[in-house]
Amino acid sequence: MACKGFSVYHAFKWNSYARRVNFSLIVGVVIVAALAFDFTNGFHDTANAMATSIATGALKPRVAVAISAVLNLVGAFLSIQVAKTISGGIVDDTKVTPVVIFAGLVGAIIWNLLTWILGLPSSSSHALFGGLIGATWIASGADAVHFGQVVQKVLIPAVASPLVAGVVAMAGTFLVYRITESARQDVVSRSFKTAQALSASLVSLAHGTNDAQKTMGVVTLTLIASGSLAAGSGPPLWVILSSGVAIAAGTYFGGWRIINTMGKRITEIETPQGFAAETSAAVTILASSHLGFALSTTHVCSGGIVGSGVGRKLAEVRWGVAGQMVIAWVLTLPAAAVVGAGAAEVAREGAFGTLSIGVFLIAIALGVFLWSRRNPVTPDTVTAAAEPIPATV
């Protein structure tokens, strides 16, 4: 905490808009929690961009996460349209306090850790929204949650985006195999390795511009709410930098469990399929963010992978694994909401309550980490063959 206070002190000197006010403890706590969420966001989502490239051998595991980390950091600086509001109108922003944000972040982090240990690619955005919805509900009542907006901005895209990416990837995969059928297969395999490395990098960049912004939005809003920044100001440099670094560090950390699921367990991927899946994901993300249609990178990328499995002749999709993923998607928002609500309830007890939540969060994180050591997935084992595809009945 002392360390955080130090950097915050320096931030004042950097930012001319900053007014000199006392930093309360809770602001520091929220910033640390936001960066912790950002870190889990990074390792949870490395798989989106890199899983298929690692699975096909287009990129070596450690090289892949390094590229992805750097591009996430670059992406954090590229984005200009910084999240003006962390909630996107899903909850009433005027009723969001630093304590509510903290409780929401706790819900999101815990859900991210639990799905990671199970190797399930779930949406970090849904976890964040869920946490905030639950915490706001408890702190300010159900009226402060805009359920119409939740359906429109979260649920509809959640159903539509993987379907769109899936159908598009299916068409792309079919086209690629059809066109290169008569070509020399050594040339085909070499060319698509390069193509896949490039398309995966594009997804990483798109991810950086989207997801690092959420943390910047959280921190900036907390600073504004506490009076440290003037209303309507953008994130100071130290916020952009720390958010970018946290998500990049998380990405480099790897999230090998989820990479294994997305690269090996859904379907066996060849380089042309990976290229089609990633291109579909990148284009869908870019097209929709350009049209102001919010979606989850995780859903889009998973949909693309399933589609590329369907689009290749003789490739089989393990629908059981796909089904588990969908269950995790459906549960993400309500589960994070329940944890966020619980945290908000405890935080009502005042500073001691907030402190206990922090301790509880650290305990969970430690427990999950120790649990993960019992059955580690590392860069060296991440491409190990999955269980054989059961014969179709």
Place this chain on the structure above:
Amino acid sequence: MDINWGALGTVALIALVVVAAVTGLFALGVRGLSARVAARDSGTSGSAGLTTAVLCFAVCIAVVGYGIYLTVTA
């Protein structure tokens, strides 16, 4: 409730067209490369294949570059 079906349809359509174009062109480029390699193996220059490949890859890169441009300026 106001579900923006128009935007959804637009995203689906744009994604389908752009992805079909990029993956299709790239695949054609690969076929060009393959034709060149095959031609060289049999002693001819294979420049037609190379030209196809270069053109296709250039268009792919242009489309991707435009995508990044849109992201940065959005």
